[in-house]
Amino acid sequence: MRGLVQGVGFRPMVWRLARELQLQGDVRNDGSGVLIRVLGRTTQIDELCTRLQTDCPPLARIDAVQRTALDTLNDVDGFQIVASEGGRVATGIVPDSATCPACRDEIFDIGDRRFRYAFTNCTHCGPRLSIVRAIPYDRANTSMSVFPMCEACATEYRDPGDRRFHAQPNACPSCGPRLRLLDRDGNDLAAGTIEGPIAVVNDMLHQGAIVAIKGIGGYHLACDASNASAVTELRQRKRRYHKPFALMARDLDSVRRFCNVDDNEAALLASVAAPVVLLRTHGRQSLPADIAPGQASLGFMLPYSPLHHLLLAQWEGPLVMTSGNLSDEPQCTHDQDAGDRLQGLVDAFLVHDREIVNRVDDSVARVVLGRPWLLRRARGYAPAPLRLPAGFETAPRVLALGGELKNTVCLLRDGEAIISQHLGDLEEAKTAFEFQRTVTLYRELFEFTPDVIAVDRHPDYRSTRFGETLAEAEGIPIDAIQHHFAHVASVLADSGRAIDAPPVIGIALDGLGFGSDGHLWGGEFLLADYRDFRRLAHLKSARLPGGSQAMREPWRNTYAHLVEHIGWASYLGDFAGTELASWLQQQPLPVLDTMLQRGLNAPWSSSCGRLFDAVAAALGVCRAEATYEGQAAIELEALAERHVGDPGVYPFDVLESTDGAPWQLDPRPLWRELLEDVVRGVDAACIAARFHQGLACAVADLGVRLARIHGCDSVALSGGVMQNRLLFEALTARLTHAGLQVLSHSQVPANDGGLALGQAVIAAARAMAGQGPAATYRNAACHAASEANDA
Numbered sequence: 166m167r168g169l170v171q172g173v174g175f176r177p178m179v180w181r182l183a184r185e186l187q188l189q190g191d192v193r194n195d196g197s198g199v200l201i202r203v204l205g206r207t208t209q210i211d212e213l214c215t216r217l218q219t220d221c222p223p224l225a226r227i228d229a230v231q232r233t234a235l236d237t238l239n240d241v242d243g244f245q246i247v248a249s250e251g252g253r254v255a256t257g258i259v260p261d262s263a264t265c266p267a268c269r270d271e272i273f274d275i276g277d278r279r280f281r282y283a284f285t286n287c288t289h290c291g292p293r294l295s296i297v298r299a300i301p302y303d304r305a306n307t308s309m310s311v312f313p314m315c316e317a318c319a320t321e322y323r324d325p326g327d328r329r330f331h332a333q334p335n336a337c338p339s340c341g342p343r344l345r346l347l348d349r350d351g352n353d354l355a356a357g358t359i360e361g362p363i364a365v366v367n368d369m370l371h372q373g374a375i376v377a378i379k380g381i382g383g384y385h386l387a388c389d390a391s392n393a394s395a396v397t398e399l400r401q402r403k404r405r406y407h408k409p410f411a412l413m414a415r416d417l418d419s420v421r422r423f424c425n426v427d428d429n430e431a432a433l434l435a436s437v438a439a440p441v442v443l444l445r446t447h448g449r450q451s452l453p454a455d456i457a458p459g460q461a462s463l464g465f466m467l468p469y470s471p472l473h474h475l476l477l478a479q480w481e482g483p484l485v486m487t488s489g490n491l492s493d494e495p496q497c498t499h500d501q502d503a504g505d506r507l508q509g510l511v512d513a514f515l516v517h518d519r520e521i522v523n524r525v526d527d528s529v530a531r532v533v534l535g536r537p538w539l540l541r542r543a544r545g546y547a548p549a550p551l552r553l554p555a556g557f558e559t560a561p562r563v564l565a566l567g568g569e570l571k572n573t574v575c576l577l578r579d580g581e582a583i584i585s586q587h588l589g590d591l592e593e594a595k596t597a598f599e600f601q602r603t604v605t606l607y608r609e610l611f612e613f614t615p616d617v618i619a620v621d622r623h624p625d626y627r628s629t630r631f632g633e634t635l636a637e638a639e640g641i642p643i644d645a646i647q648h649h650f651a652h653v654a655s656v657l658a659d660s661g662r663a664i665d666a667p668p669v670i671g672i673a674l675d676g677l678g679f680g681s682d683g684h685l686w687g688g689e690f691l692l693a694d695y696r697d698f699r700r701l702a703h704l705k706s707a708r709l710p711g712g713s714q715a716m717r718e719p720w721r722n723t724y725a726h727l728v729e730h731i732g733w734a735s736y737l738g739d740f741a742g743t744e745l746a747s748w749l750q751q752q753p754l755p756v757l758d759t760m761l762q763r764g765l766n767a768p769w770s771s772s773c774g775r776l777f778d779a780v781a782a783a784l785g786v787c788r789a790e791a792t793y794e795g796q797a798a799i800e801l802e803a804l805a806e807r808h809v810g811d812p813g814v815y816p817f818d819v820l821e822s823t824d825g826a827p828w829q830l831d832p833r834p835l836w837r838e839l840l841e842d843v844v845r846g847v848d849a850a851c852i853a854a855r856f857h858q859g860l861a862c863a864v865a866d867l868g869v870r871l872a873r874i875h876g877c878d879s880v881a882l883s884g885g886v887m888q889n890r891l892l893f894e895a896l897t898a899r900l901t902h903a904g905l906q907v908l909s910h911s912q913v914p915a916n917d918g919g920l921a922l923g924q925a926v927i928a929a930a931r932a933m934a935g936q937g938p939a940a941t942y943r944n945a946a947c948h949a950a951s952e953a954n955d956a
Contacts, residue, residue, distance in 0.1 A: 166199040166217065166229075166230055167197060167229040167230075168198065168225070168226045169226040169258075171194050171302045172302040173224040173225040173259050174287075174328065174330070176194070176325075176331065177288070179199070179246075180192060180244060180246050181326070184244055186205070186213055188203045188205040190204050190205075191244065191247045193247045193248065194249040195301070196300065202235060203244075204241055222288070224262055224288075224290075224437065226549070228550075228552055249303055258300065260438065260547055260549050261292050261381050261382060261545060262290050262437040263290060263437050263468075263470075264290050264468070265289040265290035267289070268287055268471065269471070272471050272474060272475060278337055281475060282337060283363070283517070284519065285336075286336075286471075287329045287335070288328055289328065291332070291334050291470075292334050292381050292519075294525055295381050295525045295544075296519070296523075298522055300610060302333060307334065307522070308521070308522050309333060309334045309335075312341050314340050315337065315339045315340035317339070334519075342517045342518050344472070344516070345362060345517070346513055346515050346516075347513065354513060362515060363472075363475050363515075366476070367479060367480075369513060370388060371389060373388070373389065375387070375388045375402065375511050376514070377489050377503060377514045377515065378476075379500070380470060380472065381525065382521060383496035383521060384507065386487050386488070386489050386511060390482060391482045391483075393453035396485060399487070402509065403490075404491055404492045405487070405492040406492075406792050407458050407459070408792065408793040409458075409460055411485070411486050411487055411527060412452075412456070414465055414466075415477040415478065415481075420434065420465045420467075420483075422482075423446060423447070423463060425444065425445050426444060429536070429537070433537050438545025439466055439469035439544075439545055440466060440529060441464040442531060443540070444464075445806075446463055459786070459800035465483065466486070466527060469544075489507060491506065494595050495596045496526055498521040500516060503516075523586075525543055526541065526544065527541075528542060528544050528545050528587075531890070533890055533893060537911060540914055542586070542912075542913055542918055547584060547587075548583050548607070550581040550582060551582045551584065551912055551913070553581055553582055557577075559933070560577060560929035561615075561929055561933070562576070562578045562615045562617075563576075563578075563615055563617050563928045563929050563932075564576060564617075565618075565921040565924035565925035566924070568623075568921075569592065569626040571589070571916050572589060572590070572628060573588060573919075574603060575921035575925040576615075576925075577928075584913060584922055585921075588600050616932070617641065617642050617643070617644055617928050618644070619925055620643060620644070620645055620646070620924070621645070621648055621679065621920065629645070642937075643938060644931065646927050648686070649673035649675070649678050649680075649686055649691060649884070650691065651924045652671070652673040652678075652883035652915075653669070653671030653673055653693045653698065653881050653923070654693070654695055654923035654926050655883060655922045656883040656919070656923075657693075657695060657881055657908065659910050659911060659922070660881070660910075660911075667694070667876075668693055668875070668877060669877055670690065670692065670872045670875070670877050671690070671698070672868055672881070672896075673689045673883050673884040674687070674773035674884040675773065676716070676775070677716075677770060677772050677775075680771075684706070686770070686772075687770060687773050688772060689702075689704075690867060690868065692875055693881075695927060695930035696936060697936075702819075702828035703830070704771045704772070704776065704829070704830050705829040705831045705832065707729045707769070708729070708764070708767040708768065709725065709770050709775065710757045710760045710761055710766075710767045711766060711767070718790055719787050719791055720749065720789060722775045722778045723749070723778075723779045723783050725757075725779070726776070726832070727836065728761055731836055731840075739840075740840055743843060745783055745785075774798060774885065774886055776832060776860075777798035777801055781797035781798065781800065783839065783840070784801070784804070784849045785849070786801050795885065798886070802853075802857070804850050804853040805853035806854075808850040808851050808853070808854035812852075812854035813855050814858045815835040815838050817831060817835055817860070818831040828871075835856070835859060839855075839856065842855070857895065860892060861891075861895035862899060865899035869899075869905065872905055878905060881909075882896065882915070885915065885916035897909070
C-alpha cells in the first residue's frame with residue numbers, strides 16, 4: 166500500500182480487519198509504504214482489499230495498491246504487526262494534524278491520566294513533519310526518541326487495539342515533554358504555583374503581556390486581541406507595522422462574534438489541517454483596528470494542539486497568534502535562537518522540551534466560489550504528496566527550487582509531487598539558509614537524487630544561483646523555466662490536466678517575473694501546455710522608476726503611469742488642482758524624470774501588480790509606502806468591497822499587432838476616466854470597485870478572443886494577483902459565461918508558493934518529450950549504458 170500510510174494508524178486497521186476476516190500473515194512499514202502478507206481464501210483477501218479502502222483511517226491516503234501472489238508464507242501464527250523494514254523511500258510523511266476529538270476530550274476529563282496534559286496525541290492527530298528526522302516514521306527517527314515511554318504509555322503503544330498503537334509521539338505527564346513559563350532571564354515564573362504555567366500565562370495575557378509560545382512548528386507571539394494597547398505594542402516590538410495579525414479563537418462561536426462564517430469556511434477551520442482562514446467581518450462586534458489595518462477580513466484559526474486548547478479554554482475572545490520573529494525573518498524554532506531573537510519582543514516565554522526539528526508555519530486559506538483556496542501551504546498540508554495528472558507516472562526525478570518570494574521546493578517522482586512547507590522570502594539571509602537546509606533535509610528524508618534540477622530563469626534569484634551551484638557540483642543538468650510559464654503549468658497540474666492535453670490560454674497576473682526577452686513581465690497571456698509556451702499578449706509596459714524602490718513606494722508607479730499614458734504636462738493642464746497633483750509635486754520628480762527619460766534604474770515592466778499599486782496610490786491608499794508585499798493591492802481590494810451595487814467599468818484598449826508581436830492590453834483609457842472621477846468627487850470605494858470590474862472585463866474579453874483565435878476551450882488563471890477575490894470571481898464568471906472552462910488553483914497557492922510545482926512538471930514533461938537538459942542527460946546515460954553493454 167503506497168501513499169500516506171505510515172504514522173496514521175494504518176497497520177492497526179489492517180490488523181483489525183485481518184483478524185476479523187480470519188486471515189493469517191503480517192503487516193509492516195517499509196521504505197515503500199505498508200507491506201501486507203496474507204494467507205487465506207481468495208474471497209477473504211478480496212474483502213480485505215475492499216475494506217482497506219472503505220475503512221481507511223482519517224489521516225491516511227492510499228495512492229496505489231500493488232498485489233502479487235506469494236509462493237509461500239512460513240511460520241505464520243495468526244496475524245501480527247511486525248517491525249519496520251528499510252529500503253528505497255517511496256512513502257509519504259503525513260502533515261502535522263490538529264488535535265482529534267478523542268484527545269481533546271481527554272485533556273478536559275478530570276478523571277483521565279492525561280487531564281490538562283499539553284502534549285496529548287494519538288495515531289489520528291499530533292505532530293508529524295515538525296518532529297521527524299528520517300523515514301520510516303518510527304519514534305527513533307523523531308525528536309520524541311529522548312522521551313522513554315512509561316509502562317502505561319508503552320502498553321498503549323504495543324496494543325494493536327489501542328488508538329495509540331505505534332503513535333510515535335505518544336506520551337503522558339509521567340514520561341513526556343513538559344511546559345515551563347520563563348521570564349526574559351530564564352527564571353521559572355510558575356515554579357511553586359498550584360495553578361501551573363498555563364494559568365499563570367493566562368493571567369499575564371489578561372494584564373496585557375506579550376508572550377512567546379512554543380508550538381508545534383515554531384514559536385508564536387501572543388497577546389490579548391481585544392487589548393488595543395497590547396496589539397499596538399506588539400506591532401512596535403515586532404516591527405510589523407501594517408501586515409495583518411493572525412488570530413486564534415476557542416471555537417466557532419467565538420469566531421462568529423466578529424466574522425461571517427459559512428458552512429465551507431466552518432469546515433475548513435475545523436479540518437485536520439486547521440489553517441488560518443480569511444473571513445469577512447460583519448461589524449456587529451469589532452477588534453482593535455491595529456489587528457488588520459485597512460482590511461475587510463480577519464484571519465482566524467482554531468486551536469490545533471492540546472496546548473492551544475488549554476490556553477484558550479477560558480477566553481471568550483481571541484488571542485493574537487502571530488509568527489515568533491522580527492518582521493521578514495523566519496519563525497523561531499529552537500529555544501536558544503528564540504531566547505536571542507525574541508528577548509526584546511516578549512515579556513515571557515512559554516516553552517517545552519520537545520525539539521522542533523522542522524519549521525512549519527501556519528497555513529493560510531480562504532474560501533472562494535465555495536471551495537478552499539490555499540494562500541500559504543504549510544502546517545496541515547505539507548509535505549503530503551500531490552498525485553500528478555495522467556502521463557507523469559514515468560517522469561524523471563526533478564528537484565525544483567521555486568522563486569525568490571514565498572519560496573517552496575518540490576520533489577517530483579513516481580507520478581507525484583512532494584512540495585515543501587512555505588519557506589518565505591529568500592532576500593532575507595536567515596530564510597535563505599533555511600531554504601538550503603530544507604533542500605538537504607528533503608533529499609535525505611526521501612532518499613532523492615534528481616535527474617534534473619529546475620530553477621527560475623531570473624539569474625539573480627538565490628534559488629537559481631543555488632541550483633546552478635548544486636547542478637555543477639553533482640553533474641546534474643539544469644533547466645531554467647520562465648516564471649509565468651511555471652505559474653500556468655502549476656495550475657494545470659493542480660487542476661489535474663493530463664500531460665498530453667491540448668494547450669490552454671494561460672493568464673498569469675503577478676508582481677514581477679523575468680521574461681524570455683530579458684524584460685520584467687507580470688500581466689501575461691500565454692498559449693501553453695506542459696512543454697512550451699508562446700506569449701500572445703501582455704499588459705502594456707510601464708517603467709519602474711527606482712527599480713525595486715517602486716515596489717515599496719507605490720506613488721512612483723502612479724507617476725510613471727501618468728507620464729506614460731497621459732503625459733505629465735497634460736495631466737497638470739487638466740488636473741493641476743487635485744490633491745494627487747499637489748502631493749506628487751512635493752516629491753523628487755526631476756530625479757524620476759531623469760530615470761524615465763534615460764531608462765536609468767527604471768526597467769520596463771508589464772506587471773499587473775504594479776498597476777494595482779499605481780491605482781491604489783492615486784486614491785491615497787498606501788501612497789507613500791507599502792511595508793509588505795501586496796499591501797496596496799490588498800487594501801485596494803478591501804476598499805472596493807465597501808461599494809454596494811454595480812460600479813460600472815473603466816475601459817482598456819487592445820493594441821493588436823500585424824507582425825506577430827504580442828498584443829497589448831492598454832490602460833490608457835482607464836487613467837483619464839479614473840482621474841475625472843476623482844475630480845468629480847466620486848467615492849473612492851466606487852472608483853476602486855470600478856477598477857476591479859474594468860480590469861476583469863478587459864482581461865476576460867481578451868482571453869476569450871485569444872481562445873477563439875487559437876482554438877482553446879480552457880483558460881488557466883494563476884499568479885499572485887489572482888488571489889484577489891473580487892478580480893478572480895469576476896474573471897471566472899465572465900470566462901464561464903463565454904463557454905470556456907476555467908482552471909484555477911486549490912491545492913497549491915496561485916502566488917509564487919506554487920512556482921516549484923510548475924517548474925517541476927515542465928522540466929519532467931520536456932524530458933519525456935526529448936526536450937531540455939533532462940532529455941539530454943537521459944539520452945546520454947542510455948547511450949553510455951549501451952556502449953557498456955556492447956563492450
